[in-house]
Amino acid sequence: MNDMHAAPTRHEDAPASGFEFTGAWREFLPIALTNLLLTIVTLGIYRFWAKARERRYLWSRTRFIDDRLEWTGTGLEMFIGFLLVMAMLVPIVLFLQFGVQALVLRGQFLIASIAILALYLGLFYLIGVALFRALRYRLSRSYWHGIRGGSDEPGWAYGWSALWKYAAAGVTLGLLTPWTQTRLWNERWNAMSFGPYAFGADADTKGLKTRWLMIYVAGFAAAILLTATSFMAVLGAAGTPNAGGTGLPVPQFTWTAFLGILGFYLVIVIASLAYYAAFFRKAIGSTRLAGLGFSFTARTRDWLMLILGNIGLVVVTLGVGLIFLSYRNWAFAMRHLEASGEIDLDALTQSPTRAATDAEGLASAFDIGAL
Amino acid sequence: MAQADEAQGWLYDGVSAIRQEVALALVDGRPVLRFSDGRTEPLDGLTAADVDRDSLVYRRAGRDGWQLTLPRPLPDALKAALPRDAVYGRWIDRIGLGPAVAAGLAVSLIVLAGGAYLPQLLAPLVPRAWERNYGNALVGDFGGKYCAGPGGQQALNALAARLRPGARDFDVRVVDIPIVNAAALPGGHIVIFRELLAEADGPDEVAGVLGHEIAHVEHRDVTEAMIRELGFGLVIASLGGTTGGNANAMLATRYGRDAESDADRAAIATLAAAGISPRPTAGFFARLAKQEKKLGRLGDALGYISTHPTSAGRQARFHNAARPRASYAPALSEEQWNALVDICHNDPKRRKARRAGA
Numbered sequence: 001m002n003d004m005h006a007a008p009t010r011h012e013d014a015p016a017s018g019f020e021f022t023g024a025w026r027e028f029l030p031i032a033l034t035n036l037l038l039t040i041v042t043l044g045i046y047r048f049w050a051k052a053r054e055r056r057y058l059w060s061r062t063r064f065i066d067d068r069l070e071w072t073g074t075g076l077e078m079f080i081g082f083l084l085v086m087a088m089l090v091p092i093v094l095f096l097q098f099g100v101q102a103l104v105l106r107g108q109f110l111i112a113s114i115a116i117l118a119l120y121l122g123l124f125y126l127i128g129v130a131l132f133r134a135l136r137y138r139l140s141r142s143y144w145h146g147i148r149g150g151s152d153e154p155g156w157a158y159g160w161s162a163l164w165k166y167a168a169a170g171v172t173l174g175l176l177t178p179w180t181q182t183r184l185w186n187e188r189w190n191a192m193s194f195g196p197y198a199f200g201a202d203a204d205t206k207g208l209k210t211r212w213l214m215i216y217v218a219g220f221a222a223a224i225l226l227t228a229t230s231f232m233a234v235l236g237a238a239g240t241p242n243a244g245g246t247g248l249p250v251p252q253f254t255w256t257a258f259l260g261i262l263g264f265y266l267v268i269v270i271a272s273l274a275y276y277a278a279f280f281r282k283a284i285g286s287t288r289l290a291g292l293g294f295s296f297t298a299r300t301r302d303w304l305m306l307i308l309g310n311i312g313l314v315v316v317t318l319g320v321g322l323i324f325l326s327y328r329n330w331a332f333a334m335r336h337l338e339a340s341g342e343i344d345l346d347a348l349t350q351s352p353t354r355a356a357t358d359a360e361g362l363a364s365a366f367d368i369g370a371l
Numbered sequence: 372m373a374q375a376d377e378a379q380g381w382l383y384d385g386v387s388a389i390r391q392e393v394a395l396a397l398v399d400g401r402p403v404l405r406f407s408d409g410r411t412e413p414l415d416g417l418t419a420a421d422v423d424r425d426s427l428v429y430r431r432a433g434r435d436g437w438q439l440t441l442p443r444p445l446p447d448a449l450k451a452a453l454p455r456d457a458v459y460g461r462w463i464d465r466i467g468l469g470p471a472v473a474a475g476l477a478v479s480l481i482v483l484a485g486g487a488y489l490p491q492l493l494a495p496l497v498p499r500a501w502e503r504n505y506g507n508a509l510v511g512d513f514g515g516k517y518c519a520g521p522g523g524q525q526a527l528n529a530l531a532a533r534l535r536p537g538a539r540d541f542d543v544r545v546v547d548i549p550i551v552n553a554a555a556l557p558g559g560h561i562v563i564f565r566e567l568l569a570e571a572d573g574p575d576e577v578a579g580v581l582g583h584e585i586a587h588v589e590h591r592d593v594t595e596a597m598i599r600e601l602g603f604g605l606v607i608a609s610l611g612g613t614t615g616g617n618a619n620a621m622l623a624t625r626y627g628r629d630a631e632s633d634a635d636r637a638a639i640a641t642l643a644a645a646g647i648s649p650r651p652t653a654g655f656f657a658r659l660a661k662q663e664k665k666l667g668r669l670g671d672a673l674g675y676i677s678t679h680p681t682s683a684g685r686q687a688r689f690h691n692a693a694r695p696r697a698s699y700a701p702a703l704s705e706e707q708w709n710a711l712v713d714i715c716h717n718d719p720k721r722r723k724a725r726r727a728g729a
Contacts (some may be wrong), residue, residue, distance in 0.1 A: 027424070034468065038459065041475035042484065049460040056421050060428075067390070070438060072420065072430070075460055098509065105556070107514030107548070144388065146436035148382025195388070350387035350436055 018292075018339030021331050023061035025324070031057055048082065049075025058330045064144055064339070072148075073141035081137075081361025093119075121163070129155045130161030130362035132188055137360045139192055140353065145345065149194035150353030158187055159250040170348040178208040178279070185283045194289055195348045203286035211275040218271040222264045230260055273307070274300045284337070298336040306332050376448040378441050385436025395441060395449065402452050404439070414439075418455040429453065440487030494595040499540065499559070502594055506558015518545045518565070518721050523714025526707035527563075530574065533645050534582055534704065537636050541588045543581065547715045547725070555587035557597050563714050571655060574703035574711070578645070579652025580688065590637070592630045635685060639692045648699035653689035 035050035052075040059071035096119050103112035132155030139149030165180040182203040189201035233256050277300040285294035298306075310328060313321035377396045377402065382404070384391065394405045395414075402414045416432035422443070429439045443451070458464055463471040511698035523545065531543050551570045553563045561584045563577070573578050587593055642649045715721050 034459065037472060038463070038475065041479055043479050046460075046475075053459070057423075060421060060423060070421070070428070102509045102511065105510050105513055107516050143383075143436055143438065145388035146385045146438050147388050148436060325711050345388040350386055355435065 013102055017337070018065050019334050019337045020063045020065060021334035023058065023063060023327065023331060025327065027061075028057060028324070032327070036323050045079070046075075046218045048078040051075070051078060058327065059142065060329075062334050065343075067145060071141055071142040072143060073137070078360065083361070083362065085361040092122075095235045119245045124166070125159045125163045126362060128166075129159035130360070131162070132158040132191070134360040134363035135188055135192065137363075139194065140351075140355050145348065146328075146350075147195040147348055148351050148355075149192060150190045150351050150355065152353050153191045155191075158184075158191070159188055164238060175212075178205040178212045178275075180282065181279060186286075189287050193351060193353060195351050197290040197348075199289050201283070201287040203283045205280075208275065208278055208282060211271075213273060215268065215271040218267050219264075222267040226264050227258045230257060270300070270304065273303045277303050290343060292343055293340050295340070296336050297338060298332070302332075302336065378449055380439055380441040382440075383436060383438045384543055385434055385438070388698075393439070395439070397449060397452055400451070400452060407698045417454055419454040421457045422458060427453075427456070453712075458675040490595045490598040493598055494591040495594055497591075497594050497598070502597070503558040505597070506556055506560050509564075510556050510558065510560050513544070513546050513562070515724070516721075518547050518715035518718045520709070520710065520714040520721075521640050522710030522715030523717065526703055526711040527714070529707060530578060530703055530711075531585075532583060534578060534641050535585060539584075541580045541585060543584075545711075545714045547718075547721045553584050555584040555593050557593050559588050561585065561588065568712050568714070570658060572702055572713075573651060574708045575647055575651040576655035577700075577711070578647050578702040579642060579649060579655065582641040583634045585632035585641065586637035587630070590630070590633060592634065595630075632685075632688075635688060639689060643692070643694075645702075646698070646700050648697075649689045653686045656686045656689065 033051055035053060038046040039050050052071070052073055055071040055073065059069040062069045065080070096115060100112050100115055102107075103115065104190040132153075136151040136153075136155065139151065142149060162184055165176075165183060169176040169180040182205050183323045185203055189199045277298060280298065281296050284294050287294050306328065310321075310325055313324060313328070315321075374569070377394055379392070379394050381394045382391045383389075390667070392407050395699050396403055396405055398413075402417065404412045404414055413433070417429050418432060419427070420430045420438070421428040425443050427441045427445065431437045431439075436632055444450070445527045455464060459468060461470070466474070516673075527543050527545065528703055531538070531541075538629075541555075541561050543563065545568065546562045546564050549566045550564045551566045553561065555561050561581070563580070567580065568577065571580075613616075638652075639649050642652070711715075
């Protein structure tokens with residue numbers, strides 16, 4: 001009797017989705033404003049508590065099937081996690097800073113460069129670990145029906161895997177990127193669990209490779225078009241008698257160049273969005289939990305509207321809108337996230353994983369998110 | 372049969388995912404949970420987890436996933452027996468939002484003021500011996516790049532002695548790196564880079580620059596920058612994220628300008644006391660402005676070596692400091708100056724190294 005269907009009834013007018021976001025921006029506004037105020041007067045320290053409040057609201061306004069999610073992470077634990085990571089990283093960074101200065105003063109530019117390279121590789125490795133741990137922490141603080149997720153893996157091996165897979169993508173001029181990203185998605189989610197059940201993910205690169213290559217193609221095409229049109233504009237203007245043979249009037253030429261370059265970037269951005277839209281549909285669509293399957297319905301146009309909306313909001317509010325982006329992004333994700341299948345509540349018991357205590361300290365040290 | 376001090380809610384016990392209807396009641400003034408089968412359980416270790424429009428959420432210490440949701444508003448008697456609502460965070464909830472903002476503002480101002488003035492206050496307290504050890508470890512022999520052409524170092528020492536007779540707080544060396552600059556490094560190490568000598572038109576110009584760097588050492592500007600770099604900058608930047616980082620960058624630039632103009636004033640006084648004209652230094656700064664970008668890579672790596680703002684005001688300050696009827700003597704003799712200018716060129720070891728490098 002306790003089987004919960006993710007999409008129990010398929011009415012014509014109601015979208016079949018296990019997830020529903022019921023938040024309202026008027027409720028979020030006082031949270032965001034007081035968070036901003038407290039973050040400023042504490043020189044930024046309150047940002048951990050701000051994040052906890054924000055998530056508590058967003059999670060509690062997200063229904064999965066019959067009940068809401070609950071975020072139980074606290075600002076204090078995130079602050080402590082951050083301090084612990086800083087206590088480990090700061091001496092290393094200080095030592096390297098001193099060491100590199102001493103090497104430069106001694107004229108050892110080569111050794112100094114190697115030390116800096118090692119520092120960056122180390123940081124890149126830690127960013128991989130941080131990504132894994134942030135996801136693990138968030139699952140371990142996310143409850144549904146009193147049950148949480150988690151992972152027993154520490155993420156050190158994942159860090160190496162991410163390092164060499166991104167290096168492989170790098171040496172192939174980025175061509176392997178879809179492979180790197182889908183593999184790493186699978187590795188992350190295959191290590192995660194919710195309650196007694198393990199997540200499974202087996203995303204492949206089918207359909208992603210073409211979209212990835214399209215970014216290159218679109219970039220080249222836009223560059224050629226840009227060069228050709230600016231050349232023609234100069235020539236054409238030079239030929240008209242009233243231009244006096246000196247090309248376009250300067251302001252007009254500046255505008256043409258500005259619009260051309262803007263167009264070039266726009267083409268790249270849209271081509272990239274087309275890839276990432278496909279990536280998330282593929283990755284989330286290949287992820288399972290016990291009897292549940294997931295899917296993500298956001299298409300390139302949806303992502304574009306989200307980003308344009310975000311930019312518009314920030315510009316119109318002169319930057320204050322930044323505090324609203326987490327709300328918009330979460331609402332977007334929940335609007336497009338769907339689940340199908342069923343889950344047996346009698347068998348859904350508490351997660352046996354150890355509750356993560358590092359509280360995404362590593363991730364906040366690098367200021368990155370979990371996805 | 373809901374009573375005045377009872378509320379219906381639901382519970383997840385954190386063991387299974389089954390939702391249970393429960394009632395919360397007061398027994399002897401303490402909250403007790405009553406299950407639908409009549410079982411009761413006293414609620415100890417209760418903490419407030421969340422408040423929203425129409426519900427209150429409580430958890431229990433040490434019970435993973437235990438979650439009690441009650442409707443809002445609760446009867447007053449019941450509310451009083453439960454933990455205070457959790458909104459902003461424990462400390463802020465205790466004193467209220469307004470007082471918390473005021474307190475935060477006050478503490479932040481103290482911290483910022485501390486960050487601005489503490490390095491300045493602490494710098495004179497750092498023993499010179501410590502700083503010297505740090506400086507030696509940092510600088511070493513400058514990768515063997517010190518120039519030692521015959522007579523050059525003696526000329527430089529003579530110039531330093533003329534500016535500061537009997538001073539022992541600093542030493543001056545010429546480094547074989549082709550940039551037009553000079554720097555005061557931790558431990559009283561003043562270095563003049565090769566190309567500065569080539570660019571200078573005479574010893575008086577070098578005297579002005581040297582006077583400026585000596586002032587940095589004596590005023591403990593380098594020590595102060597060291598403290599700032601190692602200590603507060605790092606603490607504020609890491610604790611405060613972007614807000615604190617911006618504040619710190621602001622402090623750093625303000626400090627930089629003050630220290631530079633102070634050092635200029637001290638250099639002018641030094642030149643006057645030594646009977647050297649300040650006017651050539653003004654001309655030198657004008658030429659230096661064009662060369663400033665050449666510091667490049669070295670400048671990036673060394674946060675605290677002298678950031679030299681070359682402004683019209685700076686040149687004017689040196690220019691106007693010249694007294695019309697004063698009798699100025701050249702800072703060095705012709706012979707000394709020639710030895711100093713060619714200190715790297717005449718050093719066989721440096722010549723060899725440069726050939727090997729090229």
